[in-house]
Amino acid sequence: xxxxxxxxxxxxxxKLKASAELDKRVHDDISAALTKSEKxxxxxxxxxxxxxxxxxxxxxxxxxxxxxxxxFVGIHYFGGSIENVAFADVMQxxxxxxxxxxxxxxxxxxxxxxxxxxxxxxxxxxxxELPDGRIWILDHGEGKTLILDSTNKQTVMSSTPQKALDxxxxxxxFRNIPDFSVSNIGQRTIDGxxxxxxxxxxxxxxNVRIVWANPRTSLPIRIEQTVKDENGQxxxxxxxxxxxxxxxxxxxxxxxxxxxxxxxxxxxxxxRTVKLTKRMKSAKNMQNILRACMVYAYDHGYHWPDxxxxxxxxxxxxxxxxxxxxxxxxxxxxIYIKPSTPRxxxxxxxxxxxxxxWGDGINVGFVDGHxxxxxxxxxxxxxxxxxxxxxxxxxxxLACMVYAKDHEDQWPDSLQDLIPRRLARDTLIHPxxxxxxxxxIYIKPxxxxxxxxxxxxxxxxxWGDGINVGYADGHVQFIKKESFFKNELIKPxxxx
Amino acid sequence: MLEDKLLIWKFNRGNRNVLRGIYEKYKDDLVTLAAAxxxxxxxxxxxxxxxxxxxxxxxxKFRLTxxxxxxxxxxxxxxxxxxxxxxxxxxxxxxxxxxxxxAVSNSPEFGAIFGEELCHLSWAxxxxxxxxxxxxxxxxxxxxxFKAIAGQQSVSIxxxxxxxxxxxxxxxxxxxxxxxx
Numbered sequence: 051x052x053x054x055x056x057x058x059x060x061x062x063x064x065k066l067k068a069s070a071e072l073d074k075r076v077h078d079d080i081s082a083a084l085t086k087s088e089k090x091x092x093x094x095x096x097x098x099x100x101x102x103x104x105x106x107x108x109x110x111x112x113x114x115x116x117x118x119x120x121x122f123v124g125i126h127y128f129g130g131s132i133e134n135v136a137f138a139d140v141m142q143x144x145x146x147x148x149x150x151x152x153x154x155x156x157x158x159x160x161x162x163x164x165x166x167x168x169x170x171x172x173x174x175x176x177x178x179e180l181p182d183g184r185i186w187i188l189d190h191g192e193g194k195t196l197i198l199d200s201t202n203k204q205t206v207m208s209s210t211p212q213k214a215l216d217x218x219x220x221x222x223x224f225r226n227i228p229d230f231s232v233s234n235i236g237q238r239t240i241d242g243x244x245x246x247x248x249x250x251x252x253x254x255x256x257n258v259r260i261v262w263a264n265p266r267t268s269l270p271i272r273i274e275q276t277v278k279d280e281n282g283q284x285x286x287x288x289x290x291x292x293x294x295x296x297x298x299x300x301x302x303x304x305x306x307x308x309x310x311x312x313x314x315x316x317x318x319x320x321x322r323t324v325k326l327t328k329r330m331k332s333a334k335n336m337q338n339i340l341r342a343c344m345v346y347a348y349d350h351g352y353h354w355p356d357x358x359x360x361x362x363x364x365x366x367x368x369x370x371x372x373x374x375x376x377x378x379x380x381x382x383x384x385i386y387i388k389p390s391t392p393r394x395x396x397x398x399x400x401x402x403x404x405x406x407x408w409g410d411g412i413n414v415g416f417v418d419g420h421x422x423x424x425x426x427x428x429x430x431x432x433x434x435x436x437x438x439x440x441x442x443x444x445x446x447x448l449a450c451m452v453y454a455k456d457h458e459d460q461w462p463d464s465l466q467d468l469i470p471r472r473l474a475r476d477t478l479i480h481p482x483x484x485x486x487x488x489x490x491i492y493i494k495p496x497x498x499x500x501x502x503x504x505x506x507x508x509x510x511x512x513w514g515d516g517i518n519v520g521y522a523d524g525h526v527q528f529i530k531k532e533s534f535f536k537n538e539l540i541k542p543x544x545x546x
Numbered sequence: 547m548l549e550d551k552l553l554i555w556k557f558n559r560g561n562r563n564v565l566r567g568i569y570e571k572y573k574d575d576l577v578t579l580a581a582a583x584x585x586x587x588x589x590x591x592x593x594x595x596x597x598x599x600x601x602x603x604x605x606x607k608f609r610l611t612x613x614x615x616x617x618x619x620x621x622x623x624x625x626x627x628x629x630x631x632x633x634x635x636x637x638x639x640x641x642x643x644x645x646x647x648x649a650v651s652n653s654p655e656f657g658a659i660f661g662e663e664l665c666h667l668s669w670a671x672x673x674x675x676x677x678x679x680x681x682x683x684x685x686x687x688x689x690x691x692f693k694a695i696a697g698q699q700s701v702s703i704x705x706x707x708x709x710x711x712x713x714x715x716x717x718x719x720x721x722x723x724x725x726x727x
Binding site: 057058060061062064065066067068069071072073075076077079080083084 | 563565566569573574576577578581582587590591594595598599602603667668682683686687714717718721
């Protein structure tokens with residue numbers, strides 16, 4: 051391809067790097083602007099000429115007159131005295147706010163103060179920026195919360211509003227206080243402004259709420275709250291930098307993940323209902339599959355199908371039943387474990403939902419046709435593992451019996467004698483303890499052999515829920531009680 | 547986009563430190579844009595510097611209506627255009643001056659910075675009338691919409707689209723000719 055054919059791509063490739071000199075020039079200018087703005091903000095010490103002026107009696111009287119006139123003019127101009135500022139006006143302004151931005155300093159017992167910046171876009175939206183860089187966006191209308199974690203580039207979407215954010219929702223909390231009474235607590239200078247204080251109290255409520263408002267504008271300039279959380283811990287919150295009706299872009303409150311962020315969802319009531327419905331539909335599918343398996347086995351000399359597709363081919367199951375409604379993207383939604391014939395007593399699990407991660411749990415189908423939802427992954431894995439162990443032990447016992455048949459009823463001296471002719475080495479490895487070369491204890495039975503004699507059992511360091519035990523008649527049993535097992539182990543043959 | 551809105555919101559609330567973030571984020575793109583328009587790296591850096599000086603001074607007044615990148619690109623384009631006009635005036639006064647565009651574009655500086663292929667492109671861009679070059683660069687490199695460019699150049703959207711087409715055709719023929727040569 052000639053360059054001329056691809057001009058747009060070529061232009062996009064143009065890339066210059068700003069020189070270090072330009073970097074320095076711009077950063078110096080920014081620093082200068084910062085210094086200038088700091089100087090403007092800081093209070094400049096002014097010459098103390100007050101005492102000099104006040105030495106003159108005439109000037110003193112003039113000053114008094116000026117002050118009196120100023121106060122009267124001020125009252126006339128602003129339409130009321132400082133005392134006349136009503137809390138109702140302050141509340142009215144809070145109620146009428148379209149947007150609010152403010153800073154909260156939250157102090158909990160034995161913790162460093164936490165500075166949180168909050169933006170509110172009425173009537174539903176709130177954005178809270180935490181000091182650790184995380185951002186919480188809450189939509190009361192949609193009933194959703196999004197947590198943006200820029201450090202780990204991930205978002206968490208919750209389909210319910212998070213109660214944890216209530217603490218930062220200063221103004222919503224205010225509007226929702228029922229039946230409070232207000233008392234004027236005097237005046238104070240805050241950030242160079244004269245402010246009037248109001249304390250809000252309620253019967254049987256120890257929480258303290260103080261609002262400092264600008265008497266000229268009736269807008270709150272500082273809000274102090276001392277509240278107790280659910281655990282009785284005292285939390286102090288001071289709200290400052292309150293700005294009413296600033297321009298806030300709607301995009302600051304968007305509930306979707308930025309590009310390049312991973313997304314995680316936390317369920318709310320609606321999602322839970324949907325999930326539960328799908329889980330129940332899946333369980334119903336599994337019951338139908340198991341029933342079809344039983345019919346198939348009945349028609350095929352008690353042999354279960356090799357795979358689930360055999361059921362559809364045989365015409366006793368529709369293809370869509372093999373699809374798990376919770377994971378419609380999977381062609382085969384279920385994993386089938388064919389039981390051998392005759393069915394070994396240890397095998398119980400024959401079907402379970404295919405899954406990449408465990409989540410809340412999975413539906414598991416048992417050989418008797420019932421389906422159970424198992425929440426604990428460990429329980430499910432233990433069940434499968436126990437079945438594999440029992441299967442291995444059965445193979446070992448069978449190999450021992452074949453060996454005995456070939457050796458004048460003499461069982462092998464050790465399990466190693468069975469390898470490799472009668473048993474694969476892997477069979478001696480315990481699925482739950484793969485690090486052990488030999489996962490089972492073998493006790494060579496004497497003659498005559500008692501069928502109830504224990505000849506094989508799982509090696510164990512601690513008892514746990516129980517162990518699988520193999521008997522000389524070739525059956526394997528799971529024993530739960532250690533005392534019972536030990537009793538079985540030492541019992542004289544004739545008492546068994 | 548969201549990040550930019552937040553930066554501007556903080557900037558308008560007096561947080562000048564965000565300027566550093568804005569500068570670091572867009573400096574290379576802006577210098578490239580200015581250099582493509584002016585074909586002179588030094589002037590390009592001056593333009594970017596001027597844009598940021600004006601931006602620093604616009605505290606609390608600034609309201610972002612489109613994208614921050616688009617806004618800064620427009621500022622750079624405006625300053626570059628002014629500088630270009632000044633250069634033209636100066637050139638018309640200095641009648642004995644040789645063609646500066648070809649002299650600069652063939653300079654080893656551009657070859658070293660852009661590489662051989664892009665140096666050809668840069669040279670070819672300089673052969674375009676300024677208005678066409680501006681449209682092409684703003685649309686293709688800075689991703690600005692024709693409508694926004696029309697607003698910035700105070701012309702109709704049809705004119706802008708026409709300039710873009712002419713620019714592409716001309717650039718294509720120049721580049722093909724250059725390769726044959």
